[in-house]
Amino acid sequence: MTHSRFHRGFSLTELLVIIGVLAVAGLVVSRLFTSSMRVIDGVPKSHRQLVLFDQMTRAMERDVWGAAAIEIRAGTVVLTQPGGGVIEWMFGQEVTRAAAGAAPQRFNIPNLRPSLDGPALVLTSDAGARTFQSQLMLMEGMQ
Amino acid sequence: MNDRCATLRRGFVLWTAIMFVGIAGAAIVALAGLSSFEARRTGLHATDAQLRQALIAAAYDATVHLDDEKLVWAMPLPPSLRELGIAVESRIASIDGDDAAVHIEARMNRRRAEQTITLHRAGDRWRLASAALNEIAD
Secondary structure, eight states: OHHHHHHOOOOHHHHHHHHHHHHHHHHHHHHHHHHHHHHHHHHHHHHHHHHHHHHHHHHHHHHHHTOSEEEEETTEEEEEOTTSOEEEEEESSSEEEEETTSOOEEEOOOOOEEEEETTEEEEEETTEEEEEEOHHHHHHHHO | OHHHHHHHHHHHHHHHHHHHHHHHHHHHHHHHHHHHHHHHHHHHHHHHHHHHHHHHHHHHHHHHHTTSSOSEEEOOOOHHHHHTTEEEEEEEEEEETTEEEEEEEEEETTEEEEEEEEEEEETTEEEEEEEEEOOOBO
16 A cells, blocks of 8 residues: 555656646746746847937037027038037938038937927927927017 | 656756746846846936036026126026026136037936037127037936
8 A cells, every 4th residue: 555655656647737837837937937028128228229319319409509590401401600600410220410510320220200290399209299499589489 | 877867857847947036037137137227227327418508598598697797697497497406607717708618417307417608709798609518427
């Protein structure tokens, strides 16, 4: 009796249950592993992208703030400064800022769409929209 | 021999489990860091938007109060904005006949935004001629 209890083999049902449990556990563990690796890989990229986006928006904010006129010509935003100088922002697979006397600045941010809203420039992406106001044009409307 | 095999198997399972917990922990730490960064960034964006609005209001205020013979003045704010810790100070940087330059500083708690505007007198009014926004910083 004792011999048969401790030295018998596994029944087919027991084996199937164990195999099923191991399969489910393996599936869960592999999904957890791939998700974790994706997060560990993606977080620094997202962080870099946010920092780059903030650098671009700070530069654009300063340019639009002092602009006397804003025009959009075929995906290029033309900001005319009070002294007559022009700053161009080109939007495509990347964003490029070009101003006379300064080296072009490139930001690897795709799919931004510029539009005008009165004295403001609106940049729209799949994630949302950001508005940049021209202090000069706004005051022109108030005075 | 059997005991040794059992010990080795337990060790393998233990180290595998520790490795998986470590990887999941690293992912959680990375996500928490990004969430915290985004929360701070969202808070700063809200503050910066308030500061920009204060600068715009102060520029208009400067066109009205430039002839008050004060070199430095604080823009009056409603109590709701004062409670948020906002303060705006304008200072005449230079004035030469019909042209003037005013430096405006807006503060909200520890965050600060500055701009320098130039104004030109047109008849009995001052008109904004240019505006240069400086870096918004702590």
